[in-house]
Amino acid sequence: MRNSTNPNNSGSAAGQCDLPNAFSGAASPRSVLVSPPRSAPATQPAPNSAAHLHGEACGMVCIQDMSFKYGAQGKALFEHLYLTIKKGAYISIVGENGTGKSTLIKLILGLLEPNEGTIRCGAQTVGYVPQKKATVTGFPITVFEALNSYRILRKCRDKRVVDRYLADVRLLEYKHALAGTLSGGQLQKMYIARALIGEPDLLILDEPSTGIDIQSQQEIYTFIKKLNTEQGLTVVSVEHNLDAAVINSTDIFHLANGCGHLCNPQKYAAEFLHFRRLPYTSDVRL
Numbered sequence: 001m002r003n004s005t006n007p008n009n010s011g012s013a014a015g016q017c018d019l020p021n022a023f024s025g026a027a028s029p030r031s032v033l034v035s036p037p038r039s040a041p042a043t044q045p046a047p048n049s050a051a052h053l054h055g056e057a058c059g060m061v062c063i064q065d066m067s068f069k070y071g072a073q074g075k076a077l078f079e080h081l082y083l084t085i086k087k088g089a090y091i092s093i094v095g096e097n098g099t100g101k102s103t104l105i106k107l108i109l110g111l112l113e114p115n116e117g118t119i120r121c122g123a124q125t126v127g128y129v130p131q132k133k134a135t136v137t138g139f140p141i142t143v144f145e146a147l148n149s150y151r152i153l154r155k156c157r158d159k160r161v162v163d164r165y166l167a168d169v170r171l172l173e174y175k176h177a178l179a180g181t182l183s184g185g186q187l188q189k190m191y192i193a194r195a196l197i198g199e200p201d202l203l204i205l206d207e208p209s210t211g212i213d214i215q216s217q218q219e220i221y222t223f224i225k226k227l228n229t230e231q232g233l234t235v236v237s238v239e240h241n242l243d244a245a246v247i248n249s250t251d252i253f254h255l256a257n258g259c260g261h262l263c264n265p266q267k268y269a270a271e272f273l274h275f276r277r278l279p280y281t282s283d284v285r286l
Contacts, residue, residue, distance in 0.1 A: 059086035059122065060202055060234045061108055066117030068100075068107060077103060079258040081117070087201075090228045090235040092245035092265075095255035101238045102131070102206055104255070108236070109204065123202035123234070127195035131206045132188055143182070144175045147194050154198040165193035169223060185216025192220065196227075203227070205237040209244060217241070221248055242272075 063083040069076045077100040085091050093101050106112045107119055109128060147162045166172045169189040174182065179190060188208060195203060203224070209217045225248045227233040239245040245252055246269045254261045254268070 059084060060089070061085040061122070061236070062118075062120045063108075064118050064120075066107070066114045066119060068103070068112070068114045076258055078114075078260075081258075081260055083253060083260055083262065085234065085236060087122075087234055088228070088232045090225070090237075090248060090250045091253055092237050092239040092249040092251075093253045093255065094239050094242060094245055099255040099257075101255060105204055105206055105236070105238055121202070123200065125198050125200040125202075127198070127200035127203045129188075129191050129195045129203070129205040129208060132184065132191070132210060132212075139180065141179050142176050143171060143179055143190055146179050146190065147197065150194045151197050156198055161197055165196050166190075168196075169193045170219070183213075183216070185212045185220070188212055188216065188220060189223075192223070200233070202234045202236070205235070207238050207240055209239075209241045217244065224248070 061083070062085075063081055066078055066081040067076060068078045093104060095101055103112065107114060108121060109126065110119075110121075143166065144162060147166065148159075151159070151162060163172060163175070166175055169192060171186060171189050171193065174186065179187065182190065192205075192208070205224070208220060208224070212220070221244050224235060224237075228235050228248075237245075237249075246265045249265050252263045252265050252268045254263060254272075
């Protein structure tokens with residue numbers, strides 16, 4: 001497994017995995033999200049160094065020498081992190097609770113700024129599906145109204161996109177249903193359909209399968225994978241579902257002890273999951 005603190009090893013290409021012992025234990029669209037260091041780190045690459053040139057040629061997302069902590073006296077969550085996500089990749093971010101998976105997503109979205117280093121996002125439009133923490137049972141809004149209001153917010157003139165994306169996730173028949181009456185899986189499909197309005201070139205999801213039945217998980221992951229493979233949509237997903245991460249990802253980014261390690265999914269399955277039997281297959285049609 002490649003350690004992301006080495007700028008010459010960052011990237012989204014597959015590679016060997018040498019798992020360390022530590023593993024045992026919508027944002028507004030922005031063409032570039034840049035967070036310059038508040039103070040130049042001691043290991044900042046020189047202008048003509050390999051690390052600098054690598055960053056200049058980076059893909060959809062490029063994180064270079066990034067460090068972050070909450071508060072002035074807080075413990076560092078990331079230290080000199082490197083990661084390059086190429087256009088068309090499907091990256092799953094995994095790690096134990098508290099390793100900063102959701103924080104890394106917020107940094108990429110520009111909702112947080114790093115203390116040191118840079119984060120660049122080359123996406124013209126970003127679709128974001130946050131964690132499903134609560135339903136909307138107390139708010140009387142229909143599925144159509146939820147998506148159409150987002151269409152207006154994104155200044156998308158084509159009213160037909162709402163029906164198109166609802167049909168894509170098999171929710172068109174629930175168009176006029178109250179969002180609060182949907183099941184957990186249906187509600188997550190609605191959020192994914194909403195995130196796709198505006199045709200993003202980067203889709204970011206935070207634990208998309210949490211609290212969802214197995215059948216809905218299969219349908220959601222099949223749909224996301226189809227967007228990735230057939231339409232070239234770049235996908236970044238925070239995952240607790242390691243089986244889904246191995247099946248669907250082009251690469252897995254494992255966070256531990258303030259560092260990130262980019263790994264080929266098959267190597268990750270062999271060395272970390274120990275060939276654990278997967279609970280579902282990826283051949284479900286949506």
